Amino acid sequence: MLSRSLQIFFTLTCLSLPLYCYTIDNDCGVDRDFVQQGADDAFALAATAVAELTRNPINPAIDVIFQKLFGQTVANRITNKDLLEVNLMKLATISQLDGAIGQADTDVRFYCTTKRIEKRDDGQYYNKDTDYVYPESEITSRWASCFDLIEPTLAITTNPDRGPSEIQICPWYLSKARGVKFRDFKSINAITWGALARVSMPLVSSFFYTPIDAFHLFDKVLLHELTHTYQFGRAIDMGNPGSPYGWKNCKGLANIFMATGGTDNNLDPQWNSDSIALLCSAIQLTVNGITVQDDGKLNPPQRNRKRDVVMYPVTWVA
Numbered sequence: 001m002l003s004r005s006l007q008i009f010f011t012l013t014c015l016s017l018p019l020y021c022y023t024i025d026n027d028c029g030v031d032r033d034f035v036q037q038g039a040d041d042a043f044a045l046a047a048t049a050v051a052e053l054t055r056n057p058i059n060p061a062i063d064v065i066f067q068k069l070f071g072q073t074v075a076n077r078i079t080n081k082d083l084l085e086v087n088l089m090k091l092a093t094i095s096q097l098d099g100a101i102g103q104a105d106t107d108v109r110f111y112c113t114t115k116r117i118e119k120r121d122d123g124q125y126y127n128k129d130t131d132y133v134y135p136e137s138e139i140t141s142r143w144a145s146c147f148d149l150i151e152p153t154l155a156i157t158t159n160p161d162r163g164p165s166e167i168q169i170c171p172w173y174l175s176k177a178r179g180v181k182f183r184d185f186k187s188i189n190a191i192t193w194g195a196l197a198r199v200s201m202p203l204v205s206s207f208f209y210t211p212i213d214a215f216h217l218f219d220k221v222l223l224h225e226l227t228h229t230y231q232f233g234r235a236i237d238m239g240n241p242g243s244p245y246g247w248k249n250c251k252g253l254a255n256i257f258m259a260t261g262g263t264d265n266n267l268d269p270q271w272n273s274d275s276i277a278l279l280c281s282a283i284q285l286t287v288n289g290i291t292v293q294d295d296g297k298l299n300p301p302q303r304n305r306k307r308d309v310v311m312y313p314v315t316w317v318a
């Protein structure tokens with residue numbers, strides 16, 4: 001916990017320089033410190049990536065990973081040269097937590113519950129405080145799954161017309177990420193149990209995902225979300241064709257990009273959120289002396305039962 005005087009200092013720092021901050025909504029309650037740790041780790045992953053991508057000469061192992069995920073080496077990008085580094089650098093400007101608990105001015109706000117959102121009679125999801133309507137295209141695929149727990153969305157970011165980018169950590173995922181059981185079992189219906197059952201099937205999910213996908217999972221998911229924000233430049237989930245998530249799929253996106261000449265901005269995985277989050281995660285592992293293999297496995301393999309058992313969803317959306 002920050003001391004009171006330190007909190008005031010940070011608040012003044014953020015307000016006086018219109019230097020941007022991130023905030024954690026009150027609704028995170030006892031999870032506040034956990035979310036802060038995850039967010040700080042996510043910003044640290046981005047900062048390490050920037051340091052390594054701008055190092056001259058670049059670590060060859062990192063350049064190889066970059067080429068797998070983006071089709072070209074760091075130096076030989078034909079289009080969007082330096083794009084990733086520049087966008088990741090922008091995250092550094094909001095990497096300071098605003099210590100204020102209230103509704104401080106902010107660029108990104110993390111939410112742990114959907115209390116501010118209500119589904120009204122017209123079937124749309126509203127922000128109760130601002131009457132902002134969450135986009136219809138997101139309702140069935142994402143908000144609903146986060147709000148009603150009908151499929152395993154981990155987290156979702158929206159960029160309202162006014163105000164900060166909102167990063168919603170889905171409540172069920174937060175509980176899973178903490179490795180704790182739901183606090184309120186009465187609120188869980190049968191459909192939710194279906195979603196949870198799928199979350200804990202490591203054997204099946206390992207068919208779709210690789211160890212690098214699970215590593216740094218909570219911070220990697222938060223970094224994935226941060227790349228969707230205004231501040232980063234609004235990277236997207238490029239799932240057409242294919243899926244935008246996971247090592248195998250991201251390598252596939254790089255192949256598609258290169259098969260069309262490596263010049264089409266709309267296909268450049270430097271705009272795909274999960275490619276970016278995976279790169280940052282892989283760079284951190286490389287710096288730590290772990291080799292990320294072509295098949296997404298790690299050498300030496302990382303043995304962390306909690307991550308292995310709890311954190312492998314079969315399908316996920318973020």
Ligand SMILES: [Zn+2]
Nearest residue numbers: 236237273318
């Ligand atoms: Zn996403």
